[in-house]
Amino acid sequence: MSAQDTHGSASAEVAARVERRWATIAVIIIVVMAGLAAFAGIHRATMPQPRVETIDPSRIHLSGEFVESNLGSVLEASGAVTVRAIGQQYSFTPACILVPADTPITLRATSADVVHGILIQGTNVNTMLVPGYISEQLMRFTRTGDYLMPCQEFCSFGHEGMWGKVKVIDKTEFANRAKGGGRLSCVGQ
Amino acid sequence: MLVNRKLILAHFWLAFAVFGIALTLGAWQMFIRSPIGTWLSNPELYYRSLTAHGTVMGYVFPTLVAMGFGYAISESALQQRLVGVRWAWAGFWLIVIGSVMAVIPIALGRASVLYTFYPPLIGNVFYYLGVVLVVVGSWIWVALMSINLRVWRKANPGAPVPLAMFANVAGSYLWAWTAVGAALELLLQIIPVAAGLKATIDAGLARVFFSWTLHAIVYFWLMPTYIAYYTIVPRAIGGRVYSDSMARISFILFLVVAMPIGMHHTFADPQVGAGFKFIHSAFTALVALPTLLTVFTICASVEIAARVRGGRGMFGWIRALPWDNPMMLALAFSFVMLGFGGAGGLINMSYQLDASIHNTQWITGHFHLIFGGAIVIMYFAIAYDLWPHLTGRELIDVRLMRTQLWLWFIGMIVTTFPWHWVGILGMPRRMAYFDFGDPAIAPQALSVTLSAIGGFVLLASGIMFIVILARGMRAPQTDAGPYRFALAVHEPKTVPVALNTHALWVALMIGLTLTNYGYPILNLALSSGTSVPAVYVGAQ
Numbered sequence: 003m004s005a006q007d008t009h010g011s012a013s014a015e016v017a018a019r020v021e022r023r024w025a026t027i028a029v030i031i032i033v034v035m036a037g038l039a040a041f042a043g044i045h046r047a048t049m050p051q052p053r054v055e056t057i058d059p060s061r062i063h064l065s066g067e068f069v070e071s072n073l074g075s076v077l078e079a080s081g082a083v084t085v086r087a088i089g090q091q092y093s094f095t096p097a098c099i100l101v102p103a104d105t106p107i108t109l110r111a112t113s114a115d116v117v118h119g120i121l122i123q124g125t126n127v128n129t130m131l132v133p134g135y136i137s138e139q140l141m142r143f144t145r146t147g148d149y150l151m152p153c154q155e156f157c158s159f160g161h162e163g164m165w166g167k168v169k170v171i172d173k174t175e176f177a178n179r180a181k182g183g184g185r186l187s188c189v190g191q
Numbered sequence: 192m193l194v195n196r197k198l199i200l201a202h203f204w205l206a207f208a209v210f211g212i213a214l215t216l217g218a219w220q221m222f223i224r225s226p227i228g229t230w231l232s233n234p235e236l237y238y239r240s241l242t243a244h245g246t247v248m249g250y251v252f253p254t255l256v257a258m259g260f261g262y263a264i265s266e267s268a269l270q271q272r273l274v275g276v277r278w279a280w281a282g283f284w285l286i287v288i289g290s291v292m293a294v295i296p297i298a299l300g301r302a303s304v305l306y307t308f309y310p311p312l313i314g315n316v317f318y319y320l321g322v323v324l325v326v327v328g329s330w331i332w333v334a335l336m337s338i339n340l341r342v343w344r345k346a347n348p349g350a351p352v353p354l355a356m357f358a359n360v361a362g363s364y365l366w367a368w369t370a371v372g373a374a375l376e377l378l379l380q381i382i383p384v385a386a387g388l389k390a391t392i393d394a395g396l397a398r399v400f401f402s403w404t405l406h407a408i409v410y411f412w413l414m415p416t417y418i419a420y421y422t423i424v425p426r427a428i429g430g431r432v433y434s435d436s437m438a439r440i441s442f443i444l445f446l447v448v449a450m451p452i453g454m455h456h457t458f459a460d461p462q463v464g465a466g467f468k469f470i471h472s473a474f475t476a477l478v479a480l481p482t483l484l485t486v487f488t489i490c491a492s493v494e495i496a497a498r499v500r501g502g503r504g505m506f507g508w509i510r511a512l513p514w515d516n517p518m519m520l521a522l523a524f525s526f527v528m529l530g531f532g533g534a535g536g537l538i539n540m541s542y543q544l545d546a547s548i549h550n551t552q553w554i555t556g557h558f559h560l561i562f563g564g565a566i567v568i569m570y571f572a573i574a575y576d577l578w579p580h581l582t583g584r585e586l587i588d589v590r591l592m593r594t595q596l597w598l599w600f601i602g603m604i605v606t607t608f609p610w611h612w613v614g615i616l617g618m619p620r621r622m623a624y625f626d627f628g629d630p631a632i633a634p635q636a637l638s639v640t641l642s643a644i645g646g647f648v649l650l651a652s653g654i655m656f657i658v659i660l661a662r663g664m665r666a667p668q669t670d671a672g673p674y675r676f677a678l679a680v681h682e683p684k685t686v687p688v689a690l691n692t693h694a695l696w697v698a699l700m701i702g703l704t705l706t707n708y709g710y711p712i713l714n715l716a717l718s719s720g721t722s723v724p725a726v727y728v729g730a731q
Contacts, residue, residue, distance in 0.1 A: 014681050021437055021487070028483035036473040039542045043469060049542065050458045052465035059723050091726075112461075116312050116726050117394055119459070119550055123617030123631070126547040128459055132395050133311060134721040135461035150631050154550035154619040156305055158312055158728065159235040162622040 051129070055136040059114055062088065067136075068112060074185030075100050075107075077177065086185075087111040089118035089131045089153060092160035096187035098167040102176035103146050109139045119154035122168050130155060143170040193263060193674055194272050196581045198279055202259025203574060203581075205283075206252050207657055209290065213247035214653045216240045221606070221646030226627045226636045228643075234623035238303040241621065243294060245306030248562075250325050251290050253412040256570050257366070258282070258332045260415045261359050263577060265336060267674040268353040268422075269343045275335045282335075285328030293321025301729050305621065307405070308373075308381060310397045313725045316385035319377050326370050333363040351686040354435055355422040355676045358442040362414030364697050365446050368704070369411055372403025372453070384725045391722035395462030396715040402453035403708060410449035410478075412562055416525065416569035417442070420489050423576055425677035427518035430496025433488045435679035439690040441488070444481035447699045451707035452478060458545045462721075467711050468542065474707065475540035482533060486526070493522070495680065517592040521572035524600040528564035532557060535611065553614025556607040563649075564603040568596065571656055578663050579671035586663045595659060598652035606645030609638035 043049045062068040068088055074096050075085045083105050088095050090113065101107050111120060113131040120137075121128045129137045153164035169188040179186055193199070220240055222228045231237055266273050273279065295317065296302040302314030340352065340360050352360075376397050383389045421438045425431055432438060454471035457463050494508055502508030513519050535557045538544045548554065575592055579585050586592070613635045618625070627636045689695060715721065 017434065017680065020491075021434055024487045025437075025484060028480055028487075031483070032476045032479055035537070035541075036476045039472055039476075040469070042543055043465075049465050050468050050546070051461055054462055054464055056718065056721050058720055115724075117309055117398075119619075121550065121617060121619060125617075128546045128549045130457075130460045130550075132398065132461055133723040134393065135395050137461040148631075150617070150629075152617075152619040152622075156238070156309060156621040158726070159238060159303065161238075162234055162624050 051138055053138075055138070056134055057112055057136050059112065059133040062112065062114060067110070070095070072185060074187040075180075076185055077180040081105070083107045083176075085109045085111075087120075088114050089120065089157075089164075090114040091116060091157055092153070092164040094120070094151065094153070094164070094166035096166075096189050098169055098188035098191065099151070100169050100171065100176070100179075100186045100188040101143060102173040103143050103170050104173055105142065105176075107141045107143070109141060110136060112136050116157045117155050118157050118164070120166075121152055121154040123150045123152070125149065128154070146170045146172060192270050192272075193266050193580055195262060195266065195276055195279070198273070198276065198283070199259045199263050199577075200581050201283060202255045202262070203577075205287065206255035206259065207574070207660065209247045209255075210252045211653060211657055213244045213252065214650055216244045217248075218646040218650040220244065221643040224622065224624050225639045225643035227640055230624045235300055235303060237623035238305070238621075239297055239300050242303050242305050243297045246293060246297065246322065247290075249306045249408070250322060251286065253415075253562075253566075253570075254325065254329045254366075255286065256573075257362065257411065257415050258329060260418070260573060260577075261332060261336055261363060263581075263674070264355045264359045264418070265339045267580075268355040268359075268676055269339065271339065271343055271346075273335070274339050274342050278331055279335055282328040282331030285331070286325050289321045289324025289326075289328060291321070292324060293318050296321075303728055307401065308376070308397070310376075310381055310384070310392045311394050311723050311725045312728055313381065313385050313392075314728045316382060319382050319385055323374070323377055323382075326374060330367060330370070333367040336360050336363040349685075351683045352691055353676065354432070354438055354679075355418055357439060357691070358414065358418045358421065361442045361446045361693060361696070362411060362418070364693060364700070365407060365414070365449060366411040368450060368697075368700060369404050369407035372400045372405075376400035376404075390725055392725055393715065393722045395460070395721060396712070398457055398460060399454070399463065399708070399711055399715060402456045403450075403704070404453070405456055406453035406475075407449040409558070409562065410445050412566050414445070415573060416566045417445075417485060419569045419573050419576075420485060420522065420525075421492075422676040423573065424489065424518055424522050425492045425496065426675060427576060428493065428496045428513050428516055428522075429499060430492050430494075430677070432677050432679040433491035433495065435681070435683050436686070436690055437484055437488050438679075439686070441481040441484045443690070443696050444484075445478070446693070446696050447703065448474060448477045448480075450700050451703040452540075454707075454711070455540050455545070458542065459549045462715060463711055467707070470707060472540055472542040474703075476537075479533070479537065482529070486529075489522070489526075492677075515589070515593070517575055517589060517596060518572050520593055520596050521568050524596060525565045525568050525572075528560050528568070528600070528603060532561035532565055536561065548614050550620055551614035552610045552618045552620055555620050556610030556614060559610070560603060560607040564600075564607065568599055568603075571596065571599070574656075574660060577674065578660060579669065580674045582664055582666075583668055583671065584663055584666040585669040585671070586659065587666055588659060588662070591655065591659055595652050595655040598648055598655065602645050602648030602652055604645070605648060606642050609641040609645075613638045 113133040118131040149168040151166035296315035302318035304314040452474040497508035497511040500511045502511030
């Protein structure tokens with residue numbers, strides 16, 4: 003009986019040792035993952051939107067940043083481009099966003115009614131539009147062409163019909179079009 | 192000792208009945224938005240169906256399974272008659288009434304807001320009240336589990352709480368606290384607007400409240416599955432639990448870290464800053480820990496069973512496992528799906544990678560694989576294992592059970608793998624149809640068709656499951672004996688207080704929720720000018 007007892011406690015020790023080893027490996031895996039995310043976030047500046055900005059959706063069409071005449075793409079003095087857009091049931095304004103390739107672009111967007119989302123297919127541009135808040139996303143396209151931009155959040159019965167478009171054109175062509183001033187888009191083209 | 196069999200059977204039967212209905216709706220949805228269906232002339236029907244599917248599968252079905260299983264565990268693990276049987280029936284009927292109350296407005300097209308609510312979209316107030324009743328009914332169960340454990344402790348001072356009951360009570364506490372997020376959203380924000388007392392709502396705050404519920408609810412769904420891994424599987428295949436204390440640690444970790452991580456659902460949202468998003472991302476990584484520990488302990492427990500059966504060699508023992516046993520089959524399928532689903536989950540929780548797949552079909556594929564696959568296949572196995580003890584009749588058709596499990600596994604893989612793929616291509620979720628004539632969308636047609644076929648395989652498997660249980664009600668009578676749980680290799684004679692009680696861990700769960708959610712919620716609640724006009728469903 004006593005021999006069996008010793009055997010039992012010895013096997014228990016082996017079991018505990020193996021188990022501890024596995025637990026240590028598991029903890030290391032997790033620490034490395036969190037560490038990599040932190041490193042990429044800080045060092046490569048790949049992060050979700052850092053700041054919270056609010057806006058009154060019942061007044062956006064009257065004044066301020068998201069009045070209709072201010073929607074679309076604008077070439078800033080720095081050479082960067084800012085795109086302003088809104089989502090509403092069931093379309094984006096502008097419905098076709100025009101941007102240059104190889105240029106840092108800031109997308110600023112909000113919703114006029116319910117929750118929507120902007121997703122540009124074939125890229126990792128992906129943000130929610132929550133009424134009352136402004137979404138900001140930095141992006142840069144390396145390839146010219148047309149991209150589909152569906153609404154990615156359920157926004158009631160017409161959701162399946164809410165598709166926009168992004169048209170990426172050559173940098174110099176965009177600069178030429180921007181010479182006249184105003185806000186650019188590719189609606190109707 | 193299963194005394195209140197009728198109570199437990201009522202929970203399981205209602206669970207599987209509503210599951211059957213929601214599964215049929217799901218298969219119809221897969222079909223109608225695929226290239227093999229014709230476009231719906233009225234897309235609104237799709238969203239009615241989607242709301243019903245989500246509400247039943249998210250709130251009603253798993254809750255009833257957890258409750259029925261919980262009562263069974265309480266009676267058989269503690270070997271003690273259930274205290275508060277009348278209350279248990281009251282909870283059951285609250286769920287019945289709540290479900291009916293919620294489904295009527297959905298069927299009338301007055302509550303097509305999906306089970307995730309999405310304010311400022313506002314549906315009929317009875318939909319939300321119905322959901323509240325379902326949750327209140329389940330809270331009665333939470334209280335009963337706690338009371339029954341307390342009664343047992345008084346009779347057995349200092350004795351180790353049986354693992355199944357320890358885990359069951361941990362799961363019930365997790366649910367009680369998890370549901371608070373959605374309850375706050377419903378009671379403070381949505382219901383006043385739906386009842387016409389208020390006309391505006393803060394959509395950003397509502398999303399944060401809902402994220403509190405939305406992630407940990409998955410761990411509540413997972414609890415019966417994990418309890419089955421640890422306390423049923425080893426017994427059913429003739430093995431032993433490798434380590435009783437590691438099992439307890441895993442359940443405690445779920446209780447503590449499943450909660451304060453929900454904001455990884457809001458990575459793409461504008462109403463939460465980057466700091467809290469990162470904290471929640473890091474905590475989400477932590478929740479992988481109890482699953483990694485479980486995978487080790489269960490594989491080791493299964494290996495013990497194989498070696499007892501004469502298995503030899505580094506991997507040769509796998510052949511010695513009882514593969515004709517439905518429990519063994521279900522476990523293997525569950526682990527494969529948990530592996531793929533878990534790997535996908537690591538992508539979702541990642542602060543950076545999430546942007547590529549957020550709100551695409553990838554997400555739909557992910558949670559169907561984890562919940563519908565890894566979790567629900569063990570619900571089937573639990574029902575098969577428990578049924579003879581509840582009905583006093585044997586489930587004879589083991590071959591049919593195996594076929595059913597195989598079909599569910601194949602169906603789930605065929606459904607969810609193409610979903611993941613089109614998600615990477617950027618196909619958005621929750622759309623009633625797609626224009627496959629568009630050259631940019633046309634390449635996704637094949638994948639969507641495959642998914643729809645997988646949906647019908649799942650439907651066939653679900654029907655088989657219900658048929659097997661129904662036939663079991665009429666099989667010849669037998670004495671299945673007392674319902675037993677697996678023993679550990681080294682059965683605990685004493686257990687440290689920390690691994691035998693929940694108080695410390697519940698305190699930690701609440702504390703971590705407050706630190707990780709307190710500031711963002713207060714900040715949003717106190718900021719003015721973020722409330723927006725409600726948009727009433729059906730009013731357009």
